[in-house]
Amino acid sequence: MTISNAVKTRAAELSRFFEDAGALPVQCDILQPAETLLELYGEDIRTRAYVTFDPARGEQMLRPDFTVPVVQMHMESGAEPARYTYAGEVFRRQEDHPERPSEYLQVGYEVFDRSAPAEADAEVFALFNAVLGPLGLRAATGDIGILTAVVSGLKTTQARRAALMRHIWRPRRFRALLDRFSGRTPLPETRAALLASDAPQDIGSPSIGLRSDAEIARRIQALRHDAAEPPISTEEIDLLDAVMAVRETCPFALENLRDLAVDLPAMRPAVDRFADRCAALQKRGVDVAALEFETTYGRTSMEYYDGFVFGFYAGHRPDLPPIASGGRYDALTRVLGRGTEIPAVGGVIRPHLVVELEGAQ
């Protein structure tokens, strides 16, 4: 699929806009080692990215985005704080949307800065808001950090909190776990039988495979511990549901979350951060009073964003994916940095959609 000159030119302009804002232009390889991306995103990335095989280098992936290679580059050699911009092709399989291009340009802006996360969040959003302003897009925002803060403060075992945290980005599994931990769904019969047995592993089947008898015994032990735990209280589940249901303009959402934080003290730092971000956005001229906020925005589609998230949509074109999107991904830098971490926030614009919308104006 050929990318038109008009789109290339627009991409270069957008990238220059970010350069003028202080970003260093960077480039990344198109072929990325597949292993890193598979370890990060899991098997699902194969449905969205092109994987190819090289007998010498193993599986390679045509870069599905720039975030991972830019983070890697920064962690190896970057000075801090740093701001980067890039413009280049990304490659996506479009099984569910064959009408969308599978090769297109992305222009990005990424900020690595430890000093003031709320300021960095606001800086990124305000820049995107400014450069996309003439298109009259609808902006959506959220904050995954609020949900994780509530989960980390639940009055239950560390094992249950960890299980919920692992599935923050998979709403259905998250809900199933909550229902189980709160006693809303009964134990499956197979589990009840397992827990009732004195010698569950004496079933006469040979041990085969890498997962050892000891590992199986450990999980049975963990299940027994869990069965002895009291359920998560209805009160806490209701509070969590109330937090997840918040969907209003920023000032009302903030007020609502502050009220809920009275009963959920673990959430307070995350709500304070939301408040700081609103103030920082206001200072940068964003109309915060009209800005939408939804606690669970971006939860299904933006794995590894773990704080502020945003997207810009063309209201009259619901068929289009977001024209731009981004967020904070501190956790990603933690995983890629193997111990070291650098708070990071950024986003991308799809210039072919910008050109399409500009053409229609």
Add this chain to the structure above:
Amino acid sequence: MSLKLGVPSKGRLMEKTFDWFGARGVRLSRTGSDREYAGAVDGVEGVSLVLLSAGEIPRELAAGHIHLGVTGTDLVREKLVQWDQKVKPLAELGFGHADLILAVPACWVDVDTLDDLDAAAAAFRAQHGFRMRIATKYHRLIRDHLRQGGVADYQLVDSQGATEGTVKNLTAEAIADITSTGETLRANHLKILQDEPVLQSQATLFKSRVAQKSDAEMQALTDLTRKLGLDG
């Protein structure tokens, strides 16, 4: 040109397909030597027989190279992206029944549901440093199923045959495969997860939604479907 009907080229699937058409007054037969993949259709005008491997029939239908084809639902769903826009099922033929299932070692007494599999996968990755391996040839169907079930920390490894042996051979921790009776699974000390099967498949007559048809081919299709008692 004539209306092209694709049928599996060998084995029980071919014989049963011939029987199914025969019972409805359309006689399919192989012609020439046993090794030659040529066939004939009697009982309806303007239809020719194309003998193909069952695995190639979905692709040929989607490419519009054949107008009708008999193959398993599992193969159509695995091989075709947006399968329902490319082919239309006309009739389930009542044989070739098989379930696509997930199976784990029988000694995993703590794993009976997808929920358990997910928890075991998390612990396995923490213990062994890599994602739990599931051997299969049904990559798309299984990936989709596991995504909908919210299973993480697994990887699919390709296995085109003798999949049930991969666990014992330490090249996978679990498998996903087609089974009709579960006999081979039991013989290899595996058990099927208790959730609904990923897919219940049987031999099905499909119509290509993309193949071009001349007037004569259109007429042949009408005649054939009427004879088979289907509405095309």
